[in-house]
Amino acid sequence: MSVSVLTTAVMMAIFLVAGLVVDGTAQVRAHRRAEVVAARAARSGTDASASHRLVGSDGTQEALAAARQVLASEGVVGEVSASEGRVAVTTSTSAETTFLSLLGISTLSATGSASGELVRVKDR
Numbered sequence: 001m002s003v004s005v006l007t008t009a010v011m012m013a014i015f016l017v018a019g020l021v022v023d024g025t026a027q028v029r030a031h032r033r034a035e036v037v038a039a040r041a042a043r044s045g046t047d048a049s050a051s052h053r054l055v056g057s058d059g060t061q062e063a064l065a066a067a068r069q070v071l072a073s074e075g076v077v078g079e080v081s082a083s084e085g086r087v088a089v090t091t092s093t094s095a096e097t098t099f100l101s102l103l104g105i106s107t108l109s110a111t112g113s114a115s116g117e118l119v120r121v122k123d124r
Helices: 003-054 060-074
Strands: 077-083 086-096 107-117
Touching: 003 060, 003 077, 003 086, 003 107, 060 077, 060 086
Parallel strands: none
Antiparallel strands: 077 086, 086 107
């Protein structure tokens, strides 16, 4: 094997590892953001329904609106559902690639999910 072939192979390996590290890190960041936004939306939805549920009303519409508002303000795509004091949120986002785009992979997807439940604390 000639030196130039060996050098080319080593350079390709270094390029591939750098791509995995840089673009993999971007995907991990996108996943973390998706998780954080899902948690924030679920918490916001649960909080919005609390006062309504306290007085005996449903609060589902308020929970849905509050959770969707968080998603909209963060610019994250997601699904929100609410029923009987429980708010569930799933989110999806993506990270643009730097190195892997040269191989035809321009984005890496990431998802997140969270739920919150409003539970009545019983009197002692």
